[in-house]
Amino acid sequence: MACTRDALTQDPESGIIRIDPQKCDGCAWCIEACDFGAISINHETKLAEFCNQCEDIEGGPQCVKICPKNALEYTTPDQRAQRTRHNLIKESLHFPSKAKDPR
Ligand code: SF4
Ligand code: SF4
Secondary structure (H helix, E strand, O other), rough: OOOOOEEEEOOOOOOOEEOOOOOOOOOOHHHHHHHOOEEEEEOOOOOOEOOOOOOOOOOOOOHHHHHOOOOOOOOOOHHHHHHHHHHHHHHHOOOOOOOOOOO
């Protein structure tokens, strides 16, 4: 991990990344390292903060629940990889429609 102060740890089972507020000094190196712009510095605490998958909230990720377009999904990396493989197979089996060309 990018943290020079060893403030970040990842739970091997859930994948959740946790921050140790005693170690974080708000240097923002982790922000530079994250390609997804998912980390920010909390202006009040001056410490890094990011998604913890709502691990402390009953019912799980609230963003998934609240999105009116169902654009968010909570899956494990394994589930996602499996779905990607499934979609690739489906696509490879897709034959062009025999419907007449409207032109
Ligand atoms: S902001 Fe905190 S968590 Fe991020 S690299 Fe610096 S010390 Fe580590
Ligand atoms: S609401 Fe969504 S983005 Fe925010 S902490 Fe929960 S899971 Fe992460």
